[in-house]
Amino acid sequence: DAGVIQSPRHEVTEMGQEVTLRCKPISGHDYLFWYRQTMMRGLELLIYFNNNVPIDDSGMPEDRFSAKMPNASFSTLKIQPSEPRDSAVYFCASSLGPQGTDTQYFGPGTRLTVL
Amino acid sequence: GQNIDQPTEMTATEGAIVQINCTYQTSGFNGLFWYQQHAGEAPTFLSYNVLDGLEEKGRFSSFLSRSKGYSYLLLKELQMKDSASYLCAVSKTGKSTFGDGTTLTVKP
Numbered sequence: 001d002a003g004v005i006q007s008p009r010h011e012v013t014e015m016g017q018e019v020t021l022r023c024k025p026i027s028g029h030d031y032l033f034w035y036r037q038t039m040m041r042g043l044e045l046l047i048y049f050n051n052n053v054p055i056d057d058s059g060m061p062e063d064r065f066s067a068k069m070p071n072a073s074f075s076t077l078k079i080q081p082s083e084p085r086d087s088a089v090y091f092c093a094s095s096l097g098p099q100g101t102d103t104q105y106f107g108p109g110t111r112l113t114v115l
Numbered sequence: 116g117q118n119i120d121q122p123t124e125m126t127a128t129e130g131a132i133v134q135i136n137c138t139y140q141t142s143g144f145n146g147l148f149w150y151q152q153h154a155g156e157a158p159t160f161l162s163y164n165v166l167d168g169l170e171e172k173g174r175f176s177s178f179l180s181r182s183k184g185y186s187y188l189l190l191k192e193l194q195m196k197d198s199a200s201y202l203c204a205v206s207k208t209g210k211s212t213f214g215d216g217t218t219l220t221v222k223p
Contacts, residue, residue: 042213042214042216043213043216045210045211048210056210091157091158103148103160103163104211106157106158108156108157109157
């Protein structure tokens with residue numbers, strides 16, 4: 001298996017622009033997670049899905065952030081409008097079982113810079 | 116909530132043994148994960164402890180005491196490639212919370 005795939009790997013945009021991050025989980029994994037990592041706040045869970053359904057989005061910082069999972073092999077995280085404080089590395093991860101009991105496999109991440 | 120504490124940085128010598136501690140306070144607990152993250156890369160799974168005691172996996176071992184809210188990761192026969200950040204993650208039903216990580220530097 002190719003592992004979790006994320007695109008783009010790097011994104012530089014200007015404040016106010018819309019940003020869409022993409023993720024393809026490992027085939028057969030029922031859980032998909034979106035994380036954000038910064039030096040100041042560490043690794044934070046934003047939202048996770050089980051069988052394409054959002055289960056917990058309490059980590060989503062504000063209404064500018066939205067995530068979808070239209071099918072088992074694809075998810076997006078959208079920021080609209082983007083702000084400089086959104087600059088971070090965004091990781092997607094997937095697992096066979098719930099986060100509390102099963103290993104998560106992380107994608108390579110998308111490094112987002114908002115100018 | 117979950118308060119997770121790890122040392123920010125540690126330094127050790129190649130070939131030595133190092134112990135990275137993690138303490139936590141949580142209202143519910145399923146288990147504790149350790150992940151390794153090299154600079155500029157994604158976290159990768161090292162270990163998962165549910166029951167009290169020591170789990171050994173090659174050069175790496177992880178210990179858990181549920182009653183004390185305490186875990187450690189033990190790295191033996193350190194190699195230069197072990198220089199990385201080590202994240203402990205406390206899990207309760209459905210979600211995990213990560214500590215800020217311990218940056219380990221291995222020197223020759």
